[in-house]
Amino acid sequence: MTLAEQIDLSRGTDITPEGSDYETVRQVIEMLTLDYQSQPSLDDIAERLGQSPTQLQKTFTRWAGLSPKAFLQAVTLDHAKRLLGREELPLLETSLELGLSGPGRLHDLFVTHEAMSPGEWKARGAGLTIRYGYHPSPFGLSLVMITDRGLAGLAFAETGGEAACFDDMARRWPNAKYVEDSEATASYAARVFHPERWSAEEPLRVVLIGSDFQIRVWQSLLGIPLGRAVTYSDIAQKIGQPTASRAVGAAVGRNPISFVVPCHRALGKSGALTGYHWGLTRKRAMLGWEAGKG
């Protein structure tokens, strides 16, 4: 299925130009990653994509608000290390400090989160109705899942992989009742990828469905401001289990509300992007995209 067809399929969302640009961005990131030894230039890449460098320039500025050069820099290990920062400020202080510099910098104050009780978690979604729909996004086709308490799931489908994506999500809460309803999910989809539309007055409402440990990890992810990143061991320290960094990695990997709960801002201690449930390319794309917002 082509991207244009996917966008046609989506109902009730505004069709953003960013949505159709992702395919180009994805290919560029993959070429850079696969051929990192040969260091392909922008001209090389444009040629291989059958585009002119000028077209590519336009695509990047439209998609990320960044020139190709700045975008490529944003995707390097050096940049990731900078995101980690040097100083050892506790996360909350850091975010409050950065929050003073303007709207859109803060993450957690503009997202209200509510956790399911342990009992509800153990019931594996029994008694819960989850409505879902597919919508275009800057990072490919997204699957949005909501309950009446808020956004419960956000996932990404590869082209033609909608069913696999749905299964991946539905397995997490196997006893829930699933109803396709993209009219209901459209209002979430319209805001999720526009963090500048989140506000303290009208926060994005999310509901975390997971184990106690997972919820502690996900809450701590919500404290990472735009333009910053933390390591898995930072999170382990923060939740008071300093030797559990690997368990943190596992919990981060099971974050059901990707992007909104910014699990892409968790990196290895070296700055390496050690993994991403929806593909490392997408993690790079998110960090590059955010580099244009900060």
Added chain:
DNA sequence: GGAATCATGTGAT
């Protein structure tokens, strides 16, 4: 710089 190896907590089976 790797590659190999170890200690490690959580959640699924």
Added chain:
DNA sequence: ATCACATGATTCC
């Protein structure tokens, strides 16, 4: 019980 991990530190080359 056992196993797979989106880790990280250490110890070899």
